[in-house]
Amino acid sequence: MEVKGHVLALYPGVVALILLKLNTIDEINAFSLAANRYLALRRYKALRDHIRWLHVNAYMRRRDLLFVPVEKRTYLLHLAAVTQNGMALEHVPREQRDRALCLAAVTQDDYSLVHVPQEHKDRALCLAAVTPEGWALKYTPSKHVTRALCLASVTRDGSTLMNVPERHKDYALCLFAVTRYGWALEHVPRENTDRAMCLAAVTRHSSALMYVPERHHGYIVAELRRMRLMRREKRRGKRRRLV
Secondary structure, eight states: OBOOSBOOOOBTTBOBOOOOBOOBHHHHHHHHHHHGGGTTOOOHHHHTTTOSSOBOOTTOOGGGGGGSOGGGOOHHHHHHHHHHOGGGGGGSOGGGOOHHHHHHHHHHOGGGGGGSOGGGOOHHHHHHHHHHHSGGGGGSOGGGOOHHHHHHHHHHOGGGGGGSOGGGOOHHHHHHHHTTOGGGGGGSOGGGOOHHHHHHHHHHOGGGGGGSOHHHHHHHHHHHHHHHHHHHHHHHHHHHHHO
């Protein structure tokens, strides 16, 4: 069976974009078997006699693109690079950073949002960046920072409450954050730091006691002691049953 034109080969677990002029299925299969021997190599020079494009492996570093000759750095190569390491977007020419490329980058690494051109930072792309880890909220334009986006951020990582604007720090969102990351209590507005909020924070991380307001300090310490005694009694009960 004849295969005309160029061939794009994708290897499982490793993205390899290979541009070759192969004519038959047998030639393609033969090349695929041979190319698998070079999966661990990163530099273009090591593969220049075997493939015409950079072989991008699963452990690609963002600076690996710098080793690719300028004439070989095509759009598809950059897409393969940011798919494996989103921060490689930093080394992609600005004229090639379209929305699809930026979306692929932020989906792989939310921190790559800092290298996305402002014209592509729409609400949907920012949400895609914030959803995996939450820290991309720091690099989101203020016009796209909605309560839903902030909630998605603290859901993934309560510590990102520090990046939430004051206008969105309502009681429910703050409680959501401290139940996941007790030390986020430091960034909770004073009017929201009631007993329930403080107790939720120290229950998650007891050292968050340092951020408990003085007016609730005595109550929270007493509650911590009570919970400690309850856990101790529970352990003793288990030992008695075992005996």
